[in-house]
Amino acid sequence: MISEVRRPARLSDVAELAGVSEATASRVLNGSVGRQVKESNRRRVLAAAEKLGYTTNVAAQAIARGQNRGVTLLTRGVPDDYANPIVSGVVAAAERRGQIITMISAGSKADDLLRAVQTARANRPQVLIIAGGRREGDRTIPALVEALQLYELEGGRVVLISQSGLPFDTVAYENHDGAADMATTLVDLGYQRFAVLAGFPDGLTQQARRDGFLDGLASRGITVPPDLVITSEFSRDAAYAMTGELIRRGVSLDVIFAVNDAMALGALAFLRDAGPRAAGVAVAGFDDIRALRDISPSLTTVHLPWNEVAEQAIDLALDEERTGPRTRLVAGHVVVRESTPPRTESAVNGRPAEPVGASDRTSNL
Amino acid sequence: MISEVRRPARLSDVAELAGVSEATASRVLNGSVGRQVKESNRRRVLAAAEKLGYTTNVAAQAIARGQNRGVTLLTRGVPDDYANPIVSGVVAAAERRGQIITMISAGSKADDLLRAVQTARANRPQVLIIAGGRREGDRTIPALVEALQLYELEGGRVVLISQSGLPFDTVAYENHDGAADMATTLVDLGYQRFAVLAGFPDGLTQQARRDGFLDGLASRGITVPPDLVITSEFSRDAAYAMTGELIRRGVSLDVIFAVNDAMALGALAFLRDAGPRAAGVAVAGFDDIRALRDISPSLTTVHLPWNEVAEQAIDLALDEERTGPRTRLVAGHVVVRESTPPRTESAVNGRPAEPVGASDRTSNL
DNA sequence: CTGTTAGCGCGTTCAA
DNA sequence: TTGAACGCGCTAACAG
Numbered sequence: 001m002i003s004e005v006r007r008p009a010r011l012s013d014v015a016e017l018a019g020v021s022e023a024t025a026s027r028v029l030n031g032s033v034g035r036q037v038k039e040s041n042r043r044r045v046l047a048a049a050e051k052l053g054y055t056t057n058v059a060a061q062a063i064a065r066g067q068n069r070g071v072t073l074l075t076r077g078v079p080d081d082y083a084n085p086i087v088s089g090v091v092a093a094a095e096r097r098g099q100i101i102t103m104i105s106a107g108s109k110a111d112d113l114l115r116a117v118q119t120a121r122a123n124r125p126q127v128l129i130i131a132g133g134r135r136e137g138d139r140t141i142p143a144l145v146e147a148l149q150l151y152e153l154e155g156g157r158v159v160l161i162s163q164s165g166l167p168f169d170t171v172a173y174e175n176h177d178g179a180a181d182m183a184t185t186l187v188d189l190g191y192q193r194f195a196v197l198a199g200f201p202d203g204l205t206q207q208a209r210r211d212g213f214l215d216g217l218a219s220r221g222i223t224v225p226p227d228l229v230i231t232s233e234f235s236r237d238a239a240y241a242m243t244g245e246l247i248r249r250g251v252s253l254d255v256i257f258a259v260n261d262a263m264a265l266g267a268l269a270f271l272r273d274a275g276p277r278a279a280g281v282a283v284a285g286f287d288d289i290r291a292l293r294d295i296s297p298s299l300t301t302v303h304l305p306w307n308e309v310a311e312q313a314i315d316l317a318l319d320e321e322r323t324g325p326r327t328r329l330v331a332g333h334v335v336v337r338e339s340t341p342p343r344t345e346s347a348v349n350g351r352p353a354e355p356v357g358a359s360d361r362t363s364n365l
Numbered sequence: 366m367i368s369e370v371r372r373p374a375r376l377s378d379v380a381e382l383a384g385v386s387e388a389t390a391s392r393v394l395n396g397s398v399g400r401q402v403k404e405s406n407r408r409r410v411l412a413a414a415e416k417l418g419y420t421t422n423v424a425a426q427a428i429a430r431g432q433n434r435g436v437t438l439l440t441r442g443v444p445d446d447y448a449n450p451i452v453s454g455v456v457a458a459a460e461r462r463g464q465i466i467t468m469i470s471a472g473s474k475a476d477d478l479l480r481a482v483q484t485a486r487a488n489r490p491q492v493l494i495i496a497g498g499r500r501e502g503d504r505t506i507p508a509l510v511e512a513l514q515l516y517e518l519e520g521g522r523v524v525l526i527s528q529s530g531l532p533f534d535t536v537a538y539e540n541h542d543g544a545a546d547m548a549t550t551l552v553d554l555g556y557q558r559f560a561v562l563a564g565f566p567d568g569l570t571q572q573a574r575r576d577g578f579l580d581g582l583a584s585r586g587i588t589v590p591p592d593l594v595i596t597s598e599f600s601r602d603a604a605y606a607m608t609g610e611l612i613r614r615g616v617s618l619d620v621i622f623a624v625n626d627a628m629a630l631g632a633l634a635f636l637r638d639a640g641p642r643a644a645g646v647a648v649a650g651f652d653d654i655r656a657l658r659d660i661s662p663s664l665t666t667v668h669l670p671w672n673e674v675a676e677q678a679i680d681l682a683l684d685e686e687r688t689g690p691r692t693r694l695v696a697g698h699v700v701v702r703e704s705t706p707p708r709t710e711s712a713v714n715g716r717p718a719e720p721v722g723a724s725d726r727t728s729n730l
Numbered sequence: 731c732t733g734t735t736a737g738c739g740c741g742t743t744c745a746a
Numbered sequence: 747t748t749g750a751a752c753g754c755g756c757t758a759a760c761a762g
Contacts, residue, residue, distance in 0.1 A: 008489070008519040010739055021749045026741060036747060053515040058487040059433065060739035062424035063754050066372075081655035083448045091470050100484055103468040105456050119465055122423045124373070150418040154373040236659075269659045290446035291656045294601075294634045375755055386733045391757060401731055425755035428738050 009052035017048040025049075030056055062124060067155060071101050071317055072125040074116055076132030077108040081236070082262055082291045086131040086161055089310030097314065101129075114140045114147065121151050127317040133162040133205035159317045161309060163204050169316040170327045171309055175205055175286075176212035178302040178332040179259075182284055183216025185334045186255055190343030191282065194224050195251065197242055197258040197267060199234035206234060209259040209286055234259065239266030247271075247278050255282040255340060261289045261301055268295065268339065282340040288332075297338035304332040374417035382413035390414075395421055427489060432520060436466050436682055437490040439481055441497030442473040446601070447627055447656045451496045451526055454675030462679065466494075479505045482512050491522060492682040498527040498570035524681045526674060528569050534681040535692045536674055540570055540651075541577035543667040543697040544624075547649055548581025550699045551620055555708030556647065559589050560616065562607055562623040562632060564599035571599060574624040574651055599624065604631030612636075612643050620647040620705060626654045626666055633660065633704065647705040653697075662703035669697040 015025035020041050028037050028045045037045075048054075062068040073090055087103070094101040102125070106116030113130075120128055128151065134141060145166060148158050158168040163175065186194070196213060199206030214224060228251065232238040239258055243266065246253065258264035264285025271278045285292075288303035312328045380390035385406050393402050393410045402410075413419075427433040438455055452468070459466040467490070471481030478495075485493055493516065499506060510531060513523045523533040528540065551559070561578060564571030579589060593616065597603040604623055608631065611618065623629035629650025636643045650657075653668035677693045 006518045008515075008739095011741095012739080022740080023742080023749055024747085027748090030741080038747065041748085053512065055483055055486045057428070057489060057739055059424040059427035059489060060754090061741075063422070063428055063756085064739075064741040066741095066754065068424065080453065081448050081658075083446050083656075088445065095470070095472055100469060100481070103470075104465060105460070105468075107460055116465070118420055121420045124422060124424060147418065150373075153371045265659055272661065291448075293446075294630055295659060296637065296661050373755095376757095377755075387756080388734080388758090389732060392732090395757080403731065406732085422755055425738090426757075428740085429755075429757040431738065431757095 008057070009049075009054040010057070011054070013052055014045060014048045014054050017052065018044040020045060029054070030061065066124075067126060068124045070125050071099060071127035071129060071314075072120045072123065073101050073103045074113075074120055074128060074130045075103060075105045076113060077105070080262075082289055084131075085287070085289055085304075085306035086309065089306045090129060090131070090161075090313055093307070093310040093314045097318065099314075099318075110135075110138065111140050114144050117144060117147050117151075121147065121156070125156065127157045127159065129159045129161065129313055129317055131161045133203055135200070136202040136204055136207065138202075157317060157322070159313050161313050163208065164327045164329075165204075167325050169322070169325055171312045171316065171330060172327060173304050173309060173330040174332055175208035176215070178304070178334070179209040179212030179257075179286065180216030180219070181334045182257065182286070182300075182302055183213045184220060185336060186257070186282075186284060186340060187217065187220045187222065189336070189340055191254040191340070192222070193252055193254045194222070195228040195246055195253055195256045196224060196230065197239050197256060197263045198229050198231055199259045199263065201231050203234065206259045213257050213259075228253075234263055236262045236266040236269070239263035240270045241266075243267040243270040244274070247274055247281075253281050254343065255284060257284050259286055261285040261287040261292055261299060264299055264301065264339075265292060265295065268297070268299070282343070284340050288335060300337045300340040301335055302332045303335045305330060373422070374414075374419040375422070376419070378417055379410060379413045379419050382417065383409040385410060394419070395426065432491060433489045435490050436464060436492035436494060436679075437485045437488065438466050438468045439478075439485055439493060439495045440468060440470045441478060442470070445627075447654055449496075450652070450654055450669075450671035451674065454671045455494060455496070455526075455678055458672070458675040458679045462683065464679075464683075475500075475503065476505050479509050479512065482509060482516075486512065486516050486521070489521070492524065493521060494524045494526065494678055494682055496526045498568055500565070501567040501569055501572065503567075522682060522687070524678050526678050528573065529692045529694075530569075532690050534687070534690055536677045536681065536695060537692060538669050538674060538695040539697055540573035541580070543669070543699070544574040544577030544622075544651065545581030545584070546699045547622065547651070547665075547667055548578045549585060550701060551622070551647075551649060551705060552582065552585045552587065554701070554705055556619040556705070557587065558617055558619045559587070560593040560611055560618055560621045561589060561595065562604050562621060562628045563594050563596055564624045564628065566596050568599065571624045578622050578624075593618075599628055601627045601631040601634070604628035605635045606631075608632040608635040609639070612639055612646075618646050619708065620649060622649045624651055626650040626652040626657055626664060629664055629666065629704075630657060630660065633662070633664070647708070649705050653700060665702045665705040666700055667697045668700045670695060 011025050012022050015022045018025060024037060024041060025045050028042050029049060075087055091101055104116055104120055106112045148168060152158055160166060160168050160170040164170045164172040196210055198210040217224060230242050232242050256267045258267055264283050267283045271281055285299050285301040288301045292299055309330050376390050377387050380387045383390060389402060389406060390410050393407050394414060440452055456466055469481055469485055471477045513533060517523055525531060525533050525535040529535045529537040561575055563575040582589060595607050597607050621632045623632055629648050632648045636646055650664050650666040653666045657664055674695050
């Protein structure tokens with residue numbers, strides 16, 4: 001079935017068939033600026049290319065030009081069960097501008113990111129967008145920064161999406177303040193006894209959200225016992241397990257704040273499965289990911305405008321006249337839904353008040 | 366802030382600094398087979414590369430070798446709110462084998478796929494995996510097949526994930542039979558009056574599932590009125606709207622079968638929002654995507670082993686000794702959960718029986 | 731084990 | 747408006 005392997009059509013094949021020089025063929029097929037090719041030749045070249053099934057060899061192009069066009073998006077970790085709003089946002093935003101983006105998914109181990117950056121750099125893309133937070137004390141950060149700086153020195157452009165602090169264009173969002181707002185909002189709703197599912201202790205994003213939440217509570221004179229600020233992997237399943245432990249320990253609790261929605265979902269799932277003995281515990285999250293909009297009870301969370309985050313990133317990436325590292329800070333806001341019903345004085349220690357209803361569901365994003 | 370643009374370090378720079386020839390440097394840095402380089406030289410080259418921040422220029426490599434290593438995954442449409450199990454599966458499977466895969470997301474318009482294939486082909490990857498179904502009567506299919514055949518002629522490898530029928534390696538799953546099983550399962554549970562949210566009429570996957578379901582019902586002597594086989598976009602929101610129309614029309618209904626889980630979710634959401642007037646309508650889906658495992662009621666659906674689908678695809682992709690197009694058929698199976706409680710005779714026309722409980726939730730994938 | 735040589739396919743001068 | 751010639755960074759074949 002497999003016939004002889006044939007060589008892909010080259011530019012010279014096209015040129016020959018069209019009866020023009022390679023240079024001319026190049027001008028019509030991949031010409032950068034104003035076409036200075038006679039119309040008749042132009043057509044002959046196009047026809048020849050079509051006939052031969054010619055496709056530009058971007059590798060050769062890249063090598064001749066010294067750089068690849070295009071933007072590469074680097075993600076951390078294998079895509080999980082819930083769509084990564086950053087990834088989908090960036091892809092969509094790029095598509096809106098006629099850009100096709102290439103994605104590379106780095107593993108989640110410490111030096112995987114560094115390796116992925118090398119892989120990406122090997123492709124010499126114009127822009128490298130890196131999505132995802134980093135960890136405190138990550139030994140590979142210096143090497144990473146060095147590699148990226150080298151890359152910029154070589155004419156590449158780096159855009160980071162997550163928290164700021166590195167000397168590159170960055171789109172950051174308000175992790176600390178969003179979480180603080182969530183804290184005061186919950187206090188205003190009548191909650192008094194808190195637990196925090198804090199994710200990994202060294203994740204900068206999680207840290208900021210955890211600290212923001214605790215700071216917000218502190219501003220209302222509330223402190224959370226250290227043993228109720230719980231460390232774990234930041235996944236739905238880990239949160240499910242951690243919530244289980246909390247309940248089994250018999251901790252007296254009004255509400256659990258999880259540093260992201262996936263974890264909040266895990267908490268919610270455990271509470272539901274646990275039935276009566278866990279009744280009356282509310283849950284709040286962070287991110288407002290779309291996949292969770294049909295969860296019942298609907299999730300109180302900090303909404304982040306992912307589309308705007310993505311737009312800003314592409315903006316930074318495609319902006320030609322850059323003079324130095326810029327940071328764009330994107331704000332979030334608390335959205336109160338059913339998972340944290342208002343808690344009246346009388347309801348303390350008892351069941352939660354009635355759900356507030358799904359009225360705000362459409363405001364979700 | 367931006368200093369002079371510097372040229373990336375080349376192999377020759379490394380060679381010079383190490384005091385060896387380019388060939389030797391090449392052998393230690395990118396050498397394919399058994400290293401035949403003296404240890405001392407080897408170390409010097411490595412040190413020089415490190416010092417210069419050298420990264421292989423894959424473009425140059427590709428051009429010198431005539432082909433790029435690596436596999437490219439082509440997806441249809443911008444990633445949506447629910448993680449695409451094919452994409453995450455393939456990425457994870459590739460990672461397990463130490464392969465980094467490059468993703469390109471094609472737009473959802475008719476000729477976007479063709480354009481994306483050209484883009485991918487321009488990169489001359491070894492393997493091209495294309496995920497996603499095609500449409501009946503798609504005018505671009507012949508051109509697509511031609512482009513892909515050319516690509517294979519040129520030494521590339523194509524793997525399709527979805528339904529079979531095209532002359533390339535394919536991983537397909539049992540859309541028709543899975544849906545038929547679902548139909549008979551629902552009949553056995555006591556359901557009698559059906560509606561089908563069928564997605565686009567020209568989507569081959571949706572077609573197969575719709576027809577499979579109707580065939581399954583027919584085998585039990587049940588037919589569905591044509592106006593209850595509903596055509597729409599295959600999204601959660603479209604399904605939400607279509608379900609609304611169904612209910613407003615006052616159709617008498619036991620159960621809605623949606624050709625995928627996202628649509629089933631939309632149906633479920635409408636029924637929940639509609640309250641009492643829609644009580645007693647059950648819902649079943651197809652795909653068993655993980656993101657929905659915490660939905661309540663849990664969703665009866667046709668489970669597809671996505672990890673196996675992905676593994677098979679990577680298998681086909683990486684298998685050297687191929688002689689001709691092969692098809693791997695992956696089976697699914699019905700998983701009954703809470704969204705379709707058993708319906709006793711007496712319950713017909715009334716409320717559904719009690720949910721069966723969450724006992725099978727852990728069996729989800 | 732190592733260096734020399736000759737391309738790979740394309741963009742881009744520079745003349746014509 | 748066109749073509750000839752050169753070079754991009756790297757690998758492969760061959761000779762040493």
